[in-house]
Amino acid sequence: MILLDGKATAAAIRSELKDKVAAQEARGIRTPGLAVILVGEDPASQVYVRNKEKACENVGIRSLAYRLPADSTQDAVEGLIRELNARDDVDGILLQLPLPKGLDSQACLDLIAPDKDVDGFHPVNMGRLALGLPGFAPCTPAGVIELLRRHNVTTSGKRAVVIGRSNIVGKPMAMMLWGYGDFANATVTVCHSRTPELAKLCAEADILVAAIGRPHFVTADMVKDGAVVVDVGINRTDDGLVGDCDFAAIKDKVSAITPVPGGVGPMTIAMLLVNTVKACENHLGLAN
Numbered sequence: 670m671i672l673l674d675g676k677a678t679a680a681a682i683r684s685e686l687k688d689k690v691a692a693q694e695a696r697g698i699r700t701p702g703l704a705v706i707l708v709g710e711d712p713a714s715q716v717y718v719r720n721k722e723k724a725c726e727n728v729g730i731r732s733l734a735y736r737l738p739a740d741s742t743q744d745a746v747e748g749l750i751r752e753l754n755a756r757d758d759v760d761g762i763l764l765q766l767p768l769p770k771g772l773d774s775q776a777c778l779d780l781i782a783p784d785k786d787v788d789g790f791h792p793v794n795m796g797r798l799a800l801g802l803p804g805f806a807p808c809t810p811a812g813v814i815e816l817l818r819r820h821n822v823t824t825s826g827k828r829a830v831v832i833g834r835s836n837i838v839g840k841p842m843a844m845m846l847w848g849y850g851d852f853a854n855a856t857v858t859v860c861h862s863r864t865p866e867l868a869k870l871c872a873e874a875d876i877l878v879a880a881i882g883r884p885h886f887v888t889a890d891m892v893k894d895g896a897v898v899v900d901v902g903i904n905r906t907d908d909g910l911v912g913d914c915d916f917a918a919i920k921d922k923v924s925a926i927t928p929v930p931g932g933v934g935p936m937t938i939a940m941l942l943v944n945t946v947k948a949c950e951n952h953l954g955l956a957n
């Protein structure tokens with residue numbers, strides 16, 4: 670069994686980016702800048718945002734922190750986004766989700782300039798992904814693809830099943846698995862809460878991606894012998910942080926599996942950095 674080690678892979682990506690940014694800086698090219706917006710005090714979001722800022726610092730990306738109170742108005746958040754859209758020293762804008770109740774996330778995301786949308790959540794970037802055009806892909810599914818690629822997991826001609834159809838994971842994950850540049854070419858099924866015989870479908874998957882947000886939802890009977898299992902879930906339970914898969918029960922059946930923590934999570938942050946460096950190169954007209 671191969672452990673798809675996201676923590677180590679993310680560290681390797683950061684190290685590559687650090688070298689790239691340093692080489693550009695040595696040539697007098699300005700460093701990439703990421704604006705990080707956190708509205709409110711959700712504890713998990715605070716951790717993720719801090720980790721993103723630390724990761725930026727680690728690779729030489731300037732992070733600009735914007736902390737807004739939980740009772741911020743829609744106008745206040747939108748006003749900040751407009752301001753950041755107009756700034757030449759800001760290459761990427763990250764709006765940490767979820768937003769506090771009462772704020773319209775999609776309206777905010779729709780305002781982010783697509784060339785600064787390093788989360789890949791803007792309809793233009795989602796559309797570009799669907800059409801196979803260059804743009805920014807959402808960081809979690811992009812991280813899954815990169816993790817598979819760097820572990821030489823082949824997907825072409827394989828049967829992939831994605832459980833979950835969210836805008837930030839399930840939908841873009843399915844698009845990337847069926848065709849993402851020269852990678853992927855899997856045959857993809859997307860399952861959700863109303864899928865009949867979900868367990869049976871999962872058990873036919875060569876590649877199973879779980880993104881449902883229910884602790885230990887995927888049990889051993891739902892996994893084919895030799896399958897590759899990617900666990901996107903991060904569930905806080907009384908037993909600590911667990912994924913959507915029952916790792917202990919599955920690990921001896923699979924050919925490869927991601928751990929939680931240390932699997933997809935760190936890759937999400939690494940891909941945010943990749944997208945930010947790319948946004949900067951695009952803004953400066955550098956080839957990449």
Ligand SMILES: Nc1nc2c(c(=O)[nH]1)N[C@@H](CN(C=O)c1ccc(C(=O)N[C@@H](CCC(=O)O)C(=O)O)cc1)CN2
Pocket residue numbers: 716717763764765766767788808809903910929930931932933934935936937938
């Ligand atoms: N604007 C965005 N909001 C959210 C995104 C996103 O990509 N963009 N994704 C998630 C949260 N997320 C990043 O923001 C994220 C979640 C988890 C991790 C991570 O490294 N997890 C660790 C465990 C850490 C812990 O919680 O104890 C791991 O899996 O090893 C990174 C990023 C929703 N919002």
Ligand SMILES: [Mg+2]
Pocket residue numbers: 675900928929930931932933934935
């Ligand atoms: Mg993980």
